[in-house]
Amino acid sequence: MAISLSKGGNVSLSKEEPGLDEITIGLGWDVRATDGKAFDLDASAFLLSVSGKVRSDSDFVFYNNLTTAGGAVNHQGDNRTGAGEGDDEQIKITLSKMPADVDKVAIVVTIHEADKNGQSFGQVSNAYIRLANEKSGKEVVRYDLSEDASVETAMILGEVYRHGTDWKFRAVGQGYKGGLGLLAMNYGVNIG
């Protein structure tokens, strides 16, 4: 059973999951059953330095840039409809491979072209994002987007961050107006 974190709540990953090295971020949702534009949810990650910004544009891991930092973060590929069982998109993070100047990894979920299509998480069935121990499969946190972020189109799930030699996770669960582009800009990515 996943720990239920309130917004801003912290959990020590090393304490909660001793020996944790590989993290899976899982994003899942149901294929649209009604007629209309498919729901295309995207999971993305930003590798941030102590300044809270990316070191370079390649630290933005998303559907057009699947891997970075020598394989410390790997996006498993874009899913545009939600078809398939279990997680529909995954990002795998290997903590031991993380470059020393990466202080934290922010994980976000967005709906592609949400404004254009008038979509929000509440219209999507069974949309969730979760963070789990890749090896044991144990979930550390899980967020129900359909229910608890119903009017949002983008959300910062949380941050995996260094705390001394420890890695912690801070649940943010904060909705965000403006989509992936604006998020990326705020994290210092040059959007062309």
Place this chain on the structure above:
Amino acid sequence: MQLQRGEKRSLSNLGIGSKCSVKVDFGLDGVDITAFGLNQAKQIGDDRYVVLFSNIRSPEGAIQINSYSDTATFDIDLNLLPDVIQRIVFTATHDTRPVSQALSLIVKLDGNKATFNVAEHLTTEKAVMMLELYRHSGEWKVGTIAAGFDDGLPALIAHFGGTVADTPASMPTSDAMPGVPSVAPAPVSLKKITLEKSSPTVSLKKTAATFGEIVVHLNWNQAKGRRALFRAPKNIDLDLGVLYELNTDGRGVIQSLGNAFGCYDNNPWIELSGDDRTGATTGETIRVNGKYFDRIKRIAVFALIYDGVPNWQQTDGIVCMNIPGQPEIEVRMTEGRNDYRLCGIAIIENVGRELRIQRHMQYYRDQQDFADDIGIYLRWKAGRKD
């Protein structure tokens, strides 16, 4: 407050209790509003929890509908619902036209505690899930949807795991002309032509030498589910009748009152099959001998509340007209005037060997008022059933 599409909120958060109302206002004739009580798997588990004009009340009364031509109100008592019903999805459907044309289409929760403008989110859907009430973590929530299916009711029913008997998946969705029946005969309700204000006339070209047997059938609520503890249900006695006018000067009335049953094989070639005093069996049927349709000028169909307080909403009366080789035509008595006992339903006319059916939804004090209004002048005397 105005709800956005996809928004989820707990009812308590909106100040809505377990007893509440869901009111739907729509600006398009022929829109049907339905509440689907669904199980955990979001499927129809029990037909009795599909509440609409033809099933106005779930078994325990947790969901009840009052429907009119431009509005429908559901009275909901969530505490009465069995656990197996996990959600209630409110839908709007139209047989032929996109529901988006129903400007406006607004759902109001418990007065104006929350409103949701549905139509502005729609495009070409002919069946739309507007909003749902559902159980979540021990409480009831409301979620707005405003999404649906271009293929209309069959697709919606399929989405809820129901089956629509004998309706081919390739049912023509281009059936855009409501007045023109398609070729295939079908007893399924989905193929029915409903005579509404928007399409009051149906013309049926003679396909063969005769029309065969034209059957006009009246059915109504059989006081089911109204068994009160301390009093017997009051059955409503609804009568079906016609006024007729022949080409050769004959005219008259066919009704159970005065035992004026008519005759199928002789003048006037129209016959009433008997008097059903409760609606509990098969309703009432009038048959017209199509072989002699050329002798008939017009037939005016009516329903009459003979006994009991006139309360048309409670009767759920539906008149169906069947002509062999044609889809069923139905007229619903939904807009009743409770001070008048007679409901004019439709006029079947022979216009140059073409059968034309015209909706005539008007209420009258009695048969004579109706007859005078449409110009079939008869001499009347008071009668009573024995």
